[in-house]
Amino acid sequence: MPKQMKISSQAIDAIYQQAKQRKDEENYKIAFELFQEAAMLGSTDAMVELGYLYLFGKGMQQDSLQAVKWFRNAADQGHAIAQSILGGLCSAWGEHSQAAIWFRKAADQGLAEAQCGLGKAYMLGRGVPQDYSEALIWIRRSAEQGYGEAQFHLSYMYANGEGVPQDYSEAAIWIRKAAEQGLANTQYILGLLYCNGRGVPQDYSEAAIWIRKAAEQGFVDAQSKLATMYCNGRGVPQDYSEAVVWYRKAAEQGRAIAQYNLGVMYERGEGVPQDYSQAVVWYRKAAEQGYASAENNLGVMYERGNGVPQDYLQALAWYHKAAEQGNAIAQCNLGDVYKKGLGVPQDYSEAVVWYRKAADQGYREAQYSLGELYDNGEGVPQNRLEAREWYRKAAEQGHEEAKNRAGIIQLKKLKRVKS
Structure with missing residues (x-):
């Protein structure tokens, strides 16, 4: 019988490296053929690459089942990245118990991404009992390896006192580590910490620096916040034109x-x-x-x-x-519509309903208008004492006409007492 030639690990690796080069050149068809050859020869790295090509339909028709098959082949041979990928896929498909199993296998090998995934599972109670202390252990291990998402979650746990005493200073330390890696959401959060003086000294200029970094990456909340900072001149010179630029970017998203x-x-x-x-x-x-x-x-x-x-x-x-x-301004405007009969029959009683809702929220225009209705006995029995109380509330917020009306009622009251 002819002897079967044994392929050396160096030869298999050479095929794998050629495949990687073709993939980098976006020649996915040739890359697929070479990865397949290396995978059939036992390269677990090639199996993972084949899984990616099948998952995203590069070089062949997209096929999730084939992708899982190749990831599983590598994972069963102890490939940590494949195990973590399977954890992520199972999590996305709602198979949380299976996700936790795969994340743990990879996490036990020290893979930061999987440690973060397992920590999140404990944080959310998905596939494992919710346990913030256990979540903290795994997320910290990942964060200490420099994994940005884990640094974000560790910051969140410190900010909210989950598994650790609440500590904004420690939260700021970890969110900065993630922000310095260029993660847009964490740059935005760090900016907010500077805006609010949480865990760091309040510093609008520093806030603007970090919020801009996130905004320039297209992070929509940062774009909107940066626009508002330009409107108000906080941390940046007031500039309405620049505000419009950033509001538009966020609005178009x-x-x-x-x-x-x-x-x-x-x-x-x-x-x-x-x-x-x-x-x-x-x-x-x-x-x-x-x-x-x-x-x-x-x-x-x-x-x-x-x-x-x-x-x-x-x-x-x-x-x-x-x-x-519950928008107080709209409630007051609705009161105006019913009071004036704009597009509806004039209805003072309905006006009272809406003015009162807004007035109870402290909206001074509604407090004044409600006082006016009590003053005139429109929609409610005339009650000058009640009118004066609502005028007083509006006046305390700087409503000039309410001050005048309250003063007139008080003056009339004094005249009646004297007479």
Whole structure:
């Protein structure tokens, strides 16, 4: 019988390296053939690479079952990365118990990514009993190896006192380590810590540096926050034009608060020429996501006919949406609509309902208007003492007319006492 030639490990590795080179050149078809050859010869690294090619459909049709088959072949031979990948896939598919098993196998080999995955499983109680102390052990092991996601989670645990005493200074140390690796979400969080003086001295200039780093990576919350900093001149020179640039970037990613703020900039003509039509466009985008302030402002635009044909029924509809979410300004505006009979029959009793909701939240315009209704006996029995109380609340917040009205009621009361 002819003797079977044994392939040396060096030869197998040479095939694997050729495959890697073709993959780097994006010649996936040849890479696939070479990885397959190396895998069939027993290279677990090649098995993992084959799994990736099948998973993402590079060089052949995407096939998740084939991907899992090759990852499993490598994992069963103790390949830590393959084990961690299987842990991640099982977790994504909701197979949390199996995910924890694979993460543990890789974590026990010291793989930082798997240690983080196992720590998160303990933190969330997925596939294992929830146990913050155990989560801390694994996340710390991963973080100390420099794994950015684990550093983020360790920071979170310190900030929230999960498994450790709450310690913002320690939280700041770990979030900085992750931020310095360029992780956008952690750069943003570090910026917020500087904004709020949590674990670090309050420093808006330093906050702006980190928030900008995240914003430049396209992190939408950072883009919106940086825009607000330009609006307010905190940590950066006040610059409405620059604010518009960053609000637009976040708005185009669909962030409702940025869409709303961009609408405000257009309505006021700050950083852009005043343009009510554009204001309506952006208010509507945010309002359709249920953002209450945008719903209210869109209602205002319909009530005034700014950027849209005047339409009291549309105004009423948008005010209602915002008011039902507890937006005090919209509740007051709804009170105005019923008081004036704009698009609906005039109804002082309904006006009282909505003014009271807003007034109870401390909104001074509603407190004044509610006082006025009590003063005049509209929608409620006339009650000057109640009117004076609401005028007083509004006056304490700087409402000048409320001060006058409260003073008049007091003066009349004194005159009656003297007479």
